Amino acid sequence: MVREIIKITTKETTLNVTQSAIDSVRMKNITKSGCRIYKDGYIGIAGTLGDLTDEIVLQAEKNLLRAIPYPYEPSSNLERIRDLRKSKETEEEFVKESEDFLTIVREEFPQFIFSNKIRSTEIQILIENTVGLKLCNMDRTFDFELLVKHIDSVNVFDAVFVLRDRVFNGNKLLNELRAILNNYHVEVELPKVEKIPVLVSLQDIGDKLLESLNGEMIGREASIFSDKIGSKVFHDDFTLYAYRGEDAMLTPFFDMEGVTIENDKVSLIEDGVILRGYTDKKTASDYNTIKTASSGGSYDEVPSLSGISVSIKPSKLSLDELLNGRAAILVMVMSGGDCTNEGNFASPVQLSFLYQDGKVIGKLPEFGLSGNIYEMFGKDFTGYSIDKAFFGDRVLVTNMKIN
Amino acid sequence: MFIFPQNLYTDVRIEEVKTTTIRYENFLLKENRTKVEIGAMIRMYDGMRWYYSSITDLGQIQKEIDRLKVIATPNEAVNESKVVKKFEVNKGVFLKYEDTNLSKIALEEKLSILNSYLPTLEEVDELQTTKLTYMDNHTIKHIISSKGTDVKFDTQNACIIARYVIVVNGLPHRGSENIYEMNFDDLKGKQDLIRDSIIKDLDYAKNSVPVVPGIYTCILSPVTAGVFAHESFGHKSEADFMVGDETMIREWAIGSKVGTPILNIIDTGLMEGAGYVPFDDEGTRAKENYIIKDGILSGRLHSSMTAAELEEEVTANARAMNFEFEPIVRMTNTYIGAGNHTVEELFHGVKLGIYIEDILHGSGMTTFTIAPSKAYMIRDGKISEPVKVSVISGNVMKTLYEIDGVSDTVRHCSFGSGGCGKMEQYPLRVGFGGPYVRVNGIKVQ
Numbered sequence: 063m064v065r066e067i068i069k070i071t072t073k074e075t076t077l078n079v080t081q082s083a084i085d086s087v088r089m090k091n092i093t094k095s096g097c098r099i100y101k102d103g104y105i106g107i108a109g110t111l112g113d114l115t116d117e118i119v120l121q122a123e124k125n126l127l128r129a130i131p132y133p134y135e136p137s138s139n140l141e142r143i144r145d146l147r148k149s150k151e152t153e154e155e156f157v158k159e160s161e162d163f164l165t166i167v168r169e170e171f172p173q174f175i176f177s178n179k180i181r182s183t184e185i186q187i188l189i190e191n192t193v194g195l196k197l198c199n200m201d202r203t204f205d206f207e208l209l210v211k212h213i214d215s216v217n218v219f220d221a222v223f224v225l226r227d228r229v230f231n232g233n234k235l236l237n238e239l240r241a242i243l244n245n246y247h248v249e250v251e252l253p254k255v256e257k258i259p260v261l262v263s264l265q266d267i268g269d270k271l272l273e274s275l276n277g278e279m280i281g282r283e284a285s286i287f288s289d290k291i292g293s294k295v296f297h298d299d300f301t302l303y304a305y306r307g308e309d310a311m312l313t314p315f316f317d318m319e320g321v322t323i324e325n326d327k328v329s330l331i332e333d334g335v336i337l338r339g340y341t342d343k344k345t346a347s348d349y350n351t352i353k354t355a356s357s358g359g360s361y362d363e364v365p366s367l368s369g370i371s372v373s374i375k376p377s378k379l380s381l382d383e384l385l386n387g388r389a390a391i392l393v394m395v396m397s398g399g400d401c402t403n404e405g406n407f408a409s410p411v412q413l414s415f416l417y418q419d420g421k422v423i424g425k426l427p428e429f430g431l432s433g434n435i436y437e438m439f440g441k442d443f444t445g446y447s448i449d450k451a452f453f454g455d456r457v458l459v460t461n462m463k464i465n
Numbered sequence: 466m467f468i469f470p471q472n473l474y475t476d477v478r479i480e481e482v483k484t485t486t487i488r489y490e491n492f493l494l495k496e497n498r499t500k501v502e503i504g505a506m507i508r509m510y511d512g513m514r515w516y517y518s519s520i521t522d523l524g525q526i527q528k529e530i531d532r533l534k535v536i537a538t539p540n541e542a543v544n545e546s547k548v549v550k551k552f553e554v555n556k557g558v559f560l561k562y563e564d565t566n567l568s569k570i571a572l573e574e575k576l577s578i579l580n581s582y583l584p585t586l587e588e589v590d591e592l593q594t595t596k597l598t599y600m601d602n603h604t605i606k607h608i609i610s611s612k613g614t615d616v617k618f619d620t621q622n623a624c625i626i627a628r629y630v631i632v633v634n635g636l637p638h639r640g641s642e643n644i645y646e647m648n649f650d651d652l653k654g655k656q657d658l659i660r661d662s663i664i665k666d667l668d669y670a671k672n673s674v675p676v677v678p679g680i681y682t683c684i685l686s687p688v689t690a691g692v693f694a695h696e697s698f699g700h701k702s703e704a705d706f707m708v709g710d711e712t713m714i715r716e717w718a719i720g721s722k723v724g725t726p727i728l729n730i731i732d733t734g735l736m737e738g739a740g741y742v743p744f745d746d747e748g749t750r751a752k753e754n755y756i757i758k759d760g761i762l763s764g765r766l767h768s769s770m771t772a773a774e775l776e777e778e779v780t781a782n783a784r785a786m787n788f789e790f791e792p793i794v795r796m797t798n799t800y801i802g803a804g805n806h807t808v809e810e811l812f813h814g815v816k817l818g819i820y821i822e823d824i825l826h827g828s829g830m831t832t833f834t835i836a837p838s839k840a841y842m843i844r845d846g847k848i849s850e851p852v853k854v855s856v857i858s859g860n861v862m863k864t865l866y867e868i869d870g871v872s873d874t875v876r877h878c879s880f881g882s883g884g885c886g887k888m889e890q891y892p893l894r895v896g897f898g899g900p901y902v903r904v905n906g907i908k909v910q
Contacts, residue, residue, distance in 0.1 A: 076889075078515075078791075081709040086515035087536070088791060092504075093521070111502055111521035128497040128572075175710060178888055207888065216716040217831050218706045282491075284593035284630040284637045363486075364496050398834025400825060400855050402675070403636045408855035408910035410832045428832060432855075432910065465678075465910065 064136045065122075066191035067114055068096040068318070068361045073184040075153050077160050079208065082168045082176040084161060089153070096361035097122040098136075098191075105132035109362025130364055134343040137320030138193035144315050146308060147184065147202040148228040156182045156204070156230065163232035170236075171243055174210050177219070181205045182230075185312055189320045197322070199314035204230045212246065221394050221413050225454040226311055234454060241422050242394070242415060248424030250416045257461045259390035259444055260431060261381070261417060261451075264374060264458055266393060266409075270401035270435050275302075275330055277339030277356075278367055281349035286405060286435075287336050295436055296334040297443035303327040304340050304354040305373035317355040318365040319343050327373070328354050334440070342367040376456055377445035382420050384445040384459050391426065392417040392452065405435035408465070430465035438462065467527055469611035472539035474510040474549045476610035477526060478746055479503075480788040483568035487579050487599040492586075496598075499572060504788035509533040510548065512540040519789045544612070547773040552612050553749045559618040560605070561743070565648045567601040567621050575599055578652055582625055585656045589663050591670070593637070596628040600881050601649070608748040616748050620741055622894075623649050624881030627659045633670040639825075639838070640666035645879040647737050669839050673851035676840070676909055682818035683857060683907040684811055684843065687876035689821045689835060691897025694730050694801045695885070696829030697861045698723075702732070702756045702764070703782070703794040703887075704771035714775070719762055724865030726760040729802030734781055739879035740798035740896035745781040747792055754780045756799075760865075768794050786890040795887060800898030804871025811870045811903045818843040819909055821857065834858045858908050870903035 074090040096109035099122045106126035108118045151159070160180045167176055184202040189195060205226045209219035221242075225235045264271075279285035287295075306315045307326040316322045319342060329337055339345070342357035345367055358369025377384060392415045399409020410430050416423040433442065442461035451457045469475045481503050488496040507529050509516045516533045520526065543549060579599040586595045601623035609615050625644040630637045642662035644655050685693055700706075707713040734742035734751035743751050747769050755763045767775070768783035771794055783792035812820075820843050825836040836856050842849040859867070877898035884892030 080705075084514070086517060086791065088517035088519070090519050090789060092519065092789065107498065109500065111504060125497075128494075130494055130497055209888075211710070213710075214712050216712060218701060218703075219830075279594065279630070279637070282594050282630075284632050286635070286637065289635065362500060363498065366490075366495065395830070397830060398826075398828035398832070398836070398856060398858065400836035402853045402855050403638055403670075404853075406675075406853075406855055410834055410856075410858050412830050412832055430858075430908075430910065 064100040064191055064193050065119070066098040066100070066136060066189065066195070068098070069114070069188045070094045070361050071186045074181060075156055076179055076181045077157065078179060079164065079177050082164055084157070084164065087157065094361045099123050099126055100132060100136050101126055103131060103133040105130050105364060107362055107364060132364070134347060136191055136193055137195050138191070139195070140322065141196045142315070143198045145200045146228065147200055149202055149204070149230065151182070151230060159230050159232065166236060167239070171239065173213055174243060175213060176208050176210055178209045179205070179207045181207070183312065187314050189316065195320050197316045197320055199316070201312050203228055203311050206235050210243070223453070227454055228311065231454070238452060245415065245422045245424050250424035250426060252426055252429055252464060253389055255464070257442070257463050259385060259388055259459050260462045261390055261392045261457045261459055262396070263455065264372070266396050267407060267433070267438055270405055270407065271439060272370060272372065275339045276367065277341035277345040277349060277351065280339040281345060285339070287339070290336050291338065292335065294335045296331060296439045297441065298334050299377060299445060300331060300334050300439050300443050301329060301375035302331040303329055303373050303375065304356055305371055306355055310371050310373065313371045317342070317357040317369050318359045319357040321353050321355040321357060323355045328352065330354070330372070340370050374446040374458065376448045378448060379445060380449040381447035381451040381457050381459070384447055387419060389416055389418040390459065392422065396431070401435065406432070407435065407438065408432040431462045432465055433460070433462040466609055467530060469530065470534040470539070472541050472543055473534060473537050474543050474611055475530060476508050476608060476614065476747070477505055478788065479505045479523065479607045481605045482787070483603045485572065485575055485599065485601045487576055489579070489583065489597045491595055492583065497576065506785065506788045506791060507533060508791060509537050510543065511537040512543045512546045513538065515791070517791045548770050549612065551769040551773040551779055552610065552614065552747060553779060554613045555616045555744060555748050555750055556614065557616055559616070559743055562603065562619050562621045566603055567623055567649055568603040570649050575601070579625065582627065582656060582659060585659050586627060586629065588660065589667060591631045591633060591667055592629045592663070593632040594630045598626045600624050600626065606746070608744070608746070610748065614748040616744055618743050622647055622739065622879070622881070623652055625652055626881050629663065631667055631670045636670070638666060638670035643881050645739065645881050665839070669851045673853045676819070676852040676854045678910050681907055681909050682815050682903065682905045684815065684818065684820045685902045685904065686822045687899045687901065688878045688897060689824050690801050690899030690902040691799065691878055692824055692827040692835060693833065693902070694899060695796060695799045695895065695897055696827040697833040697864065698730055698756065699732065699796045699799045700829055702766050703796070704765045704767045704775055705794040708771055708774045717762060717765070719764065721762045722760055723757060723762045723862070724760045725868045727804050727871050728757055728760050728865060728868055729755065730757040730799065731755055731802055732766060732782070732796050732799045734797035736798045736877065736896065738798055738877055738896035739894040740796065742781070742784065742797055745783045745792065746785045747783040749779045749781040749783065751781045751797070766794050766796065768792060784893060786893050790890050793887065793890065795893055796885060796895050798877065798896030798898065800875060800877060801871065801900060801902060803873050803875045803900050806870050806872050808872045808901050811872055811901050812843060812848070813846040814870065814903065815843045815846055819852065819854070820848050829861060831861060832858050833861050833864065855910050859906065863906070864904060867905040868902055869905060872900035875900050
């Protein structure tokens, strides 16, 4: 019998912003503890809010009677602690810095109303068991999640600005606000071309790609990639990792089964070739493939294939080098799009700007974008900028069709 | 119960949530879990700023109140502030589900009912992957405030959710069916619902063809109409988006014409279903709120704070995802009211259009979007071949005027998983509903 504990501690201070000022402060200090018992190919789990108690351990043992199969070896004989925290800022200092940031925002952008959240989050996650596993990840981030609305607008909000960093980086966000909002009133026409480079995030256009890389779906021939493993279907420069490295903030280097991967990353797609889907222990075992540390679930759930954290391999070029002087569309708000079963993607673009030669030129009208998954990451894929050009992150550049 | 500090408003919301989740994946038992989560959200208001704290040790509530007291600034006039004046004071115990409490039903019975649905998923060979889940939730909330509220109430729901992937010609098609009830026994014997959905999805996967993109008249099914109402106008009626914003207050003045005269949109927590909340998370008693009546903007959704700021009445729409969050303005059960056409009459009037039967998701800003999971051409008034559609969209304010027919019967829909997302608080259970709705000028891609 192997006993394993999971302990997740979250300390969070969240400032609610209304009318460009803080109107509330929320503090959270919550521990969630789970216990897993592995015995004879079965798993018993119990959990509680707060610290683990003997009662929960006993409950986990009793829950073995629920006969949930788990014929996989618990992770073992590995100890690693990774502390990625960079800031020791106190709650009071965080509130003060946020107030100072918002004072500048009110002064510089009186035509706009800012709302929503600024947050400090510190998470420690620990998995430890009786066969020598002890993995602990500590991280702290400062998140700006600001909705911006022009004072004359009748929209609920017009733009969203997000920035996550391990230090309070109000200046970086202020620079982006200046670059974009100072051009908000400059209205420009949509370029009259069929396709144009768009600057997006993987989250904007990558749902179908990630869904189709699910190892269980590939193995059961329920993915559009099932017959494409080993085939080159994407651009030579497109490499996608299952990724748990330091760049992925608030993401532990291990998954919820305690699985780690070498150098914290493993290729799913390499140089355009689909190598494998992402897996948990079950999927890796069922389909005889490698583990990619992609098991998810909460502290008191049976871990399952849901914990995918991915990253595109950055290009060697910066955003402006990738564009090489071409005009591009910087997508700010693209909401509500989806893909057909074949991978045809379409979405309205609610807010975007024309971008060229390192500058935001002006605001574009609402329009629609479309593309096919094999083209957006294939012949139309331009690169993933090495520089974190917008919102504290690298930018995905691909050509898409304007509708 | 608690010693509330002088010259500050304080309330405490204690939640006890008991849940069960049993899940088969590809006919193997993957989860069989019961759990109890207990926590509390403490709020304090000094007339200028709110202070919140969420904790899991109920024995520490008084200590946490005392800690917040140190941070807040006492204000002798706080009880005269317009926000505090808006708080309803309700007292009493309203445990509607005491006799049918889902948490008291044996786990074996829950497993047994789920097992009774497994054979239905084995009937069709083309199902490449399956997930079958039983979920239930019984929640007791107790809200106590320094103004005198002391109200305890419960809500519950149980559901069976079937999800599957059908593969035809190498292309996966995702399908699902959801049986959502307030009481356990009502889950029994509804295998035909899942069977019918699988058969329909199989036909769709085999026969659907790419749609010719363009502008169409669309007929929205009740669930699609409900999501349309939620996304297109429901979010715009949440008053926290208007506080302090003169443009919004002017633009969304009560009494403004916002749509066709046959359009009514209602939100209410009174109705049993996913949006059932007899009291909101500030202890305000649920009401029926018309957002749009006969095409005229007739109300909006409020917390006590927004009602005070806009000098309107509370509507019981202050809701939190769980004890870790403060209540913000959210919808409950939102639906389009009935019209006076039969469903046949609605279809009869469409020479070439598209029927949106079911959806994957929707969104709504200036432009609303709906991603259909099943859509069909309408030809000469009749439902014709299934078509693959990525997304339908339209300008919200124009589209509300483009509705030219509403059927005479409303169907309400609740989903056991997922829900509404608003910023950090996702998912929150909400109900949707409506009649069949005919709307012109929809962009289909």
